[in-house]
Amino acid sequence: MVMRRSDAFITALGVLSVLFVLTFADAGMKIDGARQALERERALVQGLGLTDLCLFTEARYTRHPTQADLHTPFQDHPLALEHFPTGSLFPPQPVYATDADIHPQTEIPD
Amino acid sequence: MIELSEVRKVFNQGKPNEFCAIRGISLRIEAHEITVLKGPSGSGKTTLLSLIGCLARPSSGRITLNGRALSGLPERFLTDVRRRTFGFVFQHFNLIKGLTVLENVMLPAYPAGPEWSALRRQAQQLLERFGIGAKAGYKVEWLSGGEAQRVAICRALINDPEVLIADEPTANLDTKLSREFMEIVRMLKEQGKTVILTSHDPVVFAAPVVDRLIEVRDGLIAGGA
Amino acid sequence: MLTFIRRQKYLIDYTLSSLLRRKTKNLGLLLVYTLIVFLLASVMLYTHALQREAGIILAESPELIVQRMVAGRHDLVPAEYLEALRGIRGVRAAQGRLWGYYYDPVVKANYTLLVPADRALQRGEIVVGAGVARTHNMGRGDYLTLRAADGKAMPLRVADVLHHESELVSADLILLGEADYREFFRIDAGLYTDLALQVRNPREVRTIAEKVTRLFPDTRPILREEILRTYDSIFNWRQGIVVVLLSGAILAFAIFAWDKASGLSAEEKREIGILKAIGWETSDVIRMKFWEGAVISLSAFLGGYLLAYLHVFYGAAMLFEPVLKGWAVLYPAFRPVPFIDGLQVATLFFLTVFPYTAATIVPVWRAAIMDPDAVMR
Numbered sequence: 001m002v003m004r005r006s007d008a009f010i011t012a013l014g015v016l017s018v019l020f021v022l023t024f025a026d027a028g029m030k031i032d033g034a035r036q037a038l039e040r041e042r043a044l045v046q047g048l049g050l051t052d053l054c055l056f057t058e059a060r061y062t063r064h065p066t067q068a069d070l071h072t073p074f075q076d077h078p079l080a081l082e083h084f085p086t087g088s089l090f091p092p093q094p095v096y097a098t099d100a101d102i103h104p105q106t107e108i109p110d
Numbered sequence: 111m112i113e114l115s116e117v118r119k120v121f122n123q124g125k126p127n128e129f130c131a132i133r134g135i136s137l138r139i140e141a142h143e144i145t146v147l148k149g150p151s152g153s154g155k156t157t158l159l160s161l162i163g164c165l166a167r168p169s170s171g172r173i174t175l176n177g178r179a180l181s182g183l184p185e186r187f188l189t190d191v192r193r194r195t196f197g198f199v200f201q202h203f204n205l206i207k208g209l210t211v212l213e214n215v216m217l218p219a220y221p222a223g224p225e226w227s228a229l230r231r232q233a234q235q236l237l238e239r240f241g242i243g244a245k246a247g248y249k250v251e252w253l254s255g256g257e258a259q260r261v262a263i264c265r266a267l268i269n270d271p272e273v274l275i276a277d278e279p280t281a282n283l284d285t286k287l288s289r290e291f292m293e294i295v296r297m298l299k300e301q302g303k304t305v306i307l308t309s310h311d312p313v314v315f316a317a318p319v320v321d322r323l324i325e326v327r328d329g330l331i332a333g334g335a
Numbered sequence: 336m337l338t339f340i341r342r343q344k345y346l347i348d349y350t351l352s353s354l355l356r357r358k359t360k361n362l363g364l365l366l367v368y369t370l371i372v373f374l375l376a377s378v379m380l381y382t383h384a385l386q387r388e389a390g391i392i393l394a395e396s397p398e399l400i401v402q403r404m405v406a407g408r409h410d411l412v413p414a415e416y417l418e419a420l421r422g423i424r425g426v427r428a429a430q431g432r433l434w435g436y437y438y439d440p441v442v443k444a445n446y447t448l449l450v451p452a453d454r455a456l457q458r459g460e461i462v463v464g465a466g467v468a469r470t471h472n473m474g475r476g477d478y479l480t481l482r483a484a485d486g487k488a489m490p491l492r493v494a495d496v497l498h499h500e501s502e503l504v505s506a507d508l509i510l511l512g513e514a515d516y517r518e519f520f521r522i523d524a525g526l527y528t529d530l531a532l533q534v535r536n537p538r539e540v541r542t543i544a545e546k547v548t549r550l551f552p553d554t555r556p557i558l559r560e561e562i563l564r565t566y567d568s569i570f571n572w573r574q575g576i577v578v579v580l581l582s583g584a585i586l587a588f589a590i591f592a593w594d595k596a597s598g599l600s601a602e603e604k605r606e607i608g609i610l611k612a613i614g615w616e617t618s619d620v621i622r623m624k625f626w627e628g629a630v631i632s633l634s635a636f637l638g639g640y641l642l643a644y645l646h647v648f649y650g651a652a653m654l655f656e657p658v659l660k661g662w663a664v665l666y667p668a669f670r671p672v673p674f675i676d677g678l679q680v681a682t683l684f685f686l687t688v689f690p691y692t693a694a695t696i697v698p699v700w701r702a703a704i705m706d707p708d709a710v711m712r
Contacts (some may be wrong), residue, residue: 004344004348005347005348005351005352005355006344006345006347006348006351007344009347009351009630010344010347011621012634013633013634013637014636016637016638016641017637019605019637019641020370020569020637020640020641023641023644023675024156024675024677026648026673027648027673027674027675030648030672030673031673031674034650034672037500038388038391038392040498040500040501040674041501041503041504042391042392042394043395043498044504044505045392045393045395045396045504046395046396047452047453047454048449048451048452048453048505048508048510049396049397049432049452049531050393050396050504050505051393051396051397051400051557051562052393052504052562053385053389053393053504053513053566054447054466054502054503054504054505054506054507054508054667055385055503055659055667056659056663057444057445057447057506057507057663057664057665057666058445058629058663059445059448060436063436063445063447063507064447064643065565065569066561066562066565066566067400067402067409067529067557068409069404069407069408069409069555072411085370094441102656106467109688157708160708164707164709165612165707166706166707166708173401177370185616185617186616186618189611189614189615189616189707190616192614193490193613195616198612198613200612200710204605204609204612204710205611206606206609207356207602208352208353208355208356209353209356212350213348213349213352217613217615218613218614218615219612219617219618220342220345220346220348220349220615220619221342221345221615222342223338223339223341223342223345224341225341226341226344226345265613269454269614303475319369
């Protein structure tokens with residue numbers, strides 16, 4: 001006899017829910033497993049004095065967004081096309097506290 | 111068992127198209143009898159049937175079931191009473207398309223939540239009793255008119271109601287099938303069911319099993335035996 | 336309680352039978368719904384994991400970097416600045432950093448050349464990031480020839496390859512010795528790319544930055560907390576942008592789903608009338624419709640989320656690769672560490688399951704309160 005529809009559905013939903021919970025357990029385990037690797041990464045960052053993630057290597061301001069000066073081009077609009085899509089994925093350079101606080105008399109921060 | 115006193119039913123009350131379908135009917139329907147409401151179309155017999163079967167509330171007047179007044183009950187209780195007391199066979203059968211015969215028969219029992227395997231067995235037995243057990247797994251749209259009506263009857267009986275109500279049961283059937291239907295009605299009466307029908311088909315109202323014939327005309331009772 | 340469960344199961348039975356009647360339409364709906372949850376969840380999981388990882392590892396980046404600006408451009412810093420900065424009270428140490436970019440026309444990739452502070456390299460020796468090694472298909476002992484600033488080819492021997500687990504920060508790095516670096520870029524001994532300061536008391540870092548700009552008005556200090564803040568905002572922005580890009584699809588789906596879920600066809604209305612006539616209460620009909628919405632949206636949420644989890648944390652988010660790659664040739668290969676934000680997942684759950692379910696229930700409410708005798712007329 002074929003399975004009752006609600007039983008089939010509840011079983012499927014149960015299986016999916018268990019898998020859902022398992023993703024959190026799996027994530028926890030993976031994070032534990034990655035601790036040493038993260039520690040080594042931190043050591044590398046500290047040792048080499050790195051400042052940025054190596055996600056986008058196509059331009060200065062995408063490779064080192066935190067080090068780019070405020071005159072780098074087209075960082076201001078999601079539809080900027082010069083390095084699409086990377087350029088669109090970058091927010092305008094935030095005005096650093098030190099830029100804003102230190103020279104209140106400066107009209108254009110650099 | 112069912113008593114109506116001075117029942118009126120007005121549709122679209124207060125609007126320009128106000129229409130009075132039932133204009134003051136008092137009536138008593140006895141248990142274990144077969145009652146036929148006879149009348150031309152537009153006479154109000156279907157409206158009267160839906161009032162008797164608690165599908166609609168009267169605009170004024172009282173309806174009592176086994177001495178209990180129904181008019182003032184809130185919807186939930188009325189639905190409950192209707193589900194336990196009445197089984198309906200509609201003129202166009204009103205089976206739910208795309209579902210199997212068995213599912214259609216089981217539907218009225220869903221809100222009560224009985225045990226599934228017991229309900230399934232009961233539905234299957236009903237279908238066997240009416241000679242369509244083999245069609246249990248069919249989709250209802252594949253059935254012939256006579257088969258569809260039997261399924262509708264099975265569905266009406268699944269909650270084991272005291273009263274079976276059928277609106278124009280033979281309207282979509284040929285004479286042979288209509289006779290078979292009256293045979294089923296006779297069988298149900300023998301089992302102690304109360305049956306209330308509307309019809310203007312002589313095969314129905316002239317049948318020997320009918321205990322009482324009530325003629326409805328223009329929202330009033332024109333004559334009754 | 337038992338009756339309650341039995342009743343819900345009957346309602347699910349009915350709902351499933353009813354959904355299966357329009358199999359292609361409803362399966363199509365489920366598929367599109369799952370796909371949208373999948374995309375949204377992938378973006379959420381991916382960016383959140385990267386954000387957390389960036390926060391953890393970049394917490395070790397220099398406390399304070401001092402750049403010199405000339406005519407709006409980042410310029411080399413003379414060594415005298417270094418001495419003067421060391422004199423600021425509260426500065427524990429200061430080093431000149433040497434780094435820069437190199438465009439490799441052979442593979443059309445950009446590298447970051449850096450003189451490491453933590454290791455001494457022999458003349459002619461380099462250590463490369465795993466991305467560089469992969470792009471050139473080379474390993475320890477191989478030679479990489481770069482064209483120096485004076486136009487001469489400079490063969491460099493790969494002494495080591497950085498571990499691939501650190502690709503997120505090191506994929507494009509080429510580490511070389513100071514002498515090689517200066518020769519390569521023709522940078523005089525008294526100049527640095529920028530300066531890194533260590534501060535005695537981390538709470539004073541802002542005050543020290545202020546002192547630095549007072550001492551050298553042509554410099555721009557960059558604090559570590561600003562680096563971290565930049566990455567926070569980059570990922571929030573990116574997530575926002577992808578959601579914006581997706582919003583077209585989401586909107587189209589919303590219209591479709593609304594139409595599907597909320598519009599009751601004449602047939603559905605008739606069915607509700609029949610159900611009411613044969614003894615279903617209004618609340619039963621509403622519960623049945625609730626299950627109809629819940630069956631679709633719960634399946635789509637769980638399915639979409641699970642697929643997204645597999646995609647991001649087991650499939651290295653391969654669908655996003657073209658987006659992240661952009662024009663770059665060199666791209667880090669890494670599997671994000673699965674940091675999951677429970678609140679984000681809960682938000683996704685509420686945003687996907689509730690509106691749809693509500694959209695299925697609302698119109699039925701109007702239909703379900705109609706008189707059951709409607710089917711007799």
